[in-house]
Structure formats: C-alpha cells, structure tokens
Amino acid sequence: MTDQTENPVFAAENTAQTMRNVMAELGKTETLANPAPDKTLIEAALVTTPTGRNHHDLTSTHRAALEYLKPARRKGTARLADLQSLTDWAQRFKGDTSALFAEPDMDAPTITCIADYHAAGPIEPTTPTGDPTARHCHHRAVYNFPLSNEWKAWMEVSDTPMEKDDLGEFIEANAKDIMDPTPAILKGAESDKNKDWENRLILTAQQIEGRYGQLSQLLKMSKQFQVYETSDLKIATNRDSGESEIQFLNEHKTADGKPLNIPNLIIIAIPVFANGAPYRMPVRFRYRKSGGQIRFILSLYNPEKSFEAAFDVAVNKITADTELPMFKGTPES
Numbered sequence: 001m002t003d004q005t006e007n008p009v010f011a012a013e014n015t016a017q018t019m020r021n022v023m024a025e026l027g028k029t030e031t032l033a034n035p036a037p038d039k040t041l042i043e044a045a046l047v048t049t050p051t052g053r054n055h056h057d058l059t060s061t062h063r064a065a066l067e068y069l070k071p072a073r074r075k076g077t078a079r080l081a082d083l084q085s086l087t088d089w090a091q092r093f094k095g096d097t098s099a100l101f102a103e104p105d106m107d108a109p110t111i112t113c114i115a116d117y118h119a120a121g122p123i124e125p126t127t128p129t130g131d132p133t134a135r136h137c138h139h140r141a142v143y144n145f146p147l148s149n150e151w152k153a154w155m156e157v158s159d160t161p162m163e164k165d166d167l168g169e170f171i172e173a174n175a176k177d178i179m180d181p182t183p184a185i186l187k188g189a190e191s192d193k194n195k196d197w198e199n200r201l202i203l204t205a206q207q208i209e210g211r212y213g214q215l216s217q218l219l220k221m222s223k224q225f226q227v228y229e230t231s232d233l234k235i236a237t238n239r240d241s242g243e244s245e246i247q248f249l250n251e252h253k254t255a256d257g258k259p260l261n262i263p264n265l266i267i268i269a270i271p272v273f274a275n276g277a278p279y280r281m282p283v284r285f286r287y288r289k290s291g292g293q294i295r296f297i298l299s300l301y302n303p304e305k306s307f308e309a310a311f312d313v314a315v316n317k318i319t320a321d322t323e324l325p326m327f328k329g330t331p332e333s
Helices: 008-027 059-067 083-093 149-157 164-173 183-187 196-207 215-224 303-322
Strands: 030-033 046-049 054-057 076-080 099-103 110-114 139-144 228-237 244-253 265-271 278-290 293-300 326-328
Touching: 076 083, 083 110, 083 139, 083 303, 099 303, 110 303, 149 265, 149 293, 164 215, 164 293, 183 196, 196 265, 196 278, 278 303, 303 326
Parallel strands: 076 139, 099 326
Antiparallel strands: 030 046, 046 054, 099 110, 110 139, 228 244, 265 278, 278 293
C-alpha cells in the first residue's frame, strides 16, 4: 500500500490546507473590550487587527451607528420669537433639573431655559462612575427680548447735543411719545389723591429742582428759541487786605430782555420692549450756549428703573407659568 504522505498530490493538498489555516489565524480579529448592552455609550469598544496586531478604538463608530436612527440625547438651542413660545417650550421639555436664566442686559436682554441642567446638590468629583448630579446642559431655548423702536430712539438721543433743527425734527417725529403733565403734576405737590405714577414724577421733579413742560412749549422752542447773553461786571473789595476780586456775571435773556424761564422736564410714555406696556419717564431738557451756537440736550432720567420694571414683569410671568427656578445672569458655557 502506498503511503499518502509520500504522494506528491496529497502532500500538496496538506500544504494548501496548512496555508489556509495559517492565513485564517493571521487575519482573525480579537475583541479586547465590547460595550455591554445596557452601557452602550459608556464602555469602549476595542479590537486588534492582524497587521502588527494594531489596536483600533471603534467607540465613536459604534456610537455613530447607534445614533444613525435615534439620537443618544437631546441637544441644540432653540431661538424663540416671543415669551409665550419660551414658556410653551419649557413646559414641553422641562424635567426635575430644568432651570431658567435671565440676563438683564439693557442692550441685549435674554431669558434662557436649559432643559437638562445640572441637578441640585454638591459635586462628587471622586466618584468612580462620575458625578451623579452632572448633566450635559445641551438642550436649550433662548428668547432675545426685542427692544421697542421708541425705546431705541430715545436712548439713542439721550445725552447727545443737538442743534435746534435736529431737535425740532426729533420732537415732531416722536410727538406721540410725549404726554402733557396732568394738573396734579403741574401743581407739584404729592397727595393721596394722586395716582402713584403722578406722585413718582412729582418727587423726581422735586429732587432735581425740575419743572414739567408741555409738548407745545417744546415744539415752539425748537422753532423760535433764541438766547441773548448779557454780562455784568461785579467788583468785590476786601477792606482788611485791600484785595479786589472782579467777576463777570452772565445771564441768559429773551429777545425783550426778560430772564429765561423755560421748563426743564418733559414726560414720555414709551414701551421698553416691542408690543409691551408703556412706561412713563421724565426726560431732562437742557441747552448749552457757546458763542453764537446753541445745543439742546435731552436726557432720560433713570431709564434703568423702567427697564428693570419691564424685565421683572416678564421674568415673574415665565417663572410662575413654568414653576422653574430662575437665576439672574448667564449659564455655564
């Protein structure tokens, strides 16, 4: 009987089988770490490949494949057009850890809702599995308060010197914002019979020694206002030392020589935010004469108070409607 091991045909077949076995062994991958079913996005997925038995981290590939059909968590920032939409968004997505942040910036006020904000309680930085109160804070909604056109117009001219014609054009364009003082305000005495806002304006006038004027007076001044300056010489002598002091006293008068007596306050009623309630504010009216040039200055008196009042109304409303904690300022970035 012939030995098959000595037969060239069988020897070739044995060699081929050996080579197949060797190549299969060399090309085999080995799993070093595979994510557990209940911790898919936490544990890493590591394998080795034949070429030098290199290690490859497939964690991101696994996560991308899993998120292809369904995201692992909510993320993104919604930009909402009104406060009610922010309230509805918060009601739809809020949880036990959700929170509101209000930024009272007079130039760009905002309210932000973070649906997945950090849970309350102290941090636990030494816990092996991570801080149990930490959240990603990736799911947000922001409402940017739109400042009213009236507010922006008056804030733009506030404390800015204007020529007579510029003042007249501004007053005519914004005459609807100016309100005449009521009889109680003209009287200038606080009373229980007055409305709260009347007493507030009266108190402001008393504090800055102001007197309220009417729209018609302001329009007339912007068209016909003229100032005549007179100078009187005053000499004072100290009898003990014999020293003399010379002063020039300047006085502004009307064309007929009478001292100027003009109102230095007006009242405007404008909304802080677009489509919001109007707020009554005093505006100081001043003029400066230098040589033959006259400049007029309109200055909003404490506009911060009106802004804070309007902002607090919005903050209190959304806090009450959503029942979420409110923080003044900006959240962690």
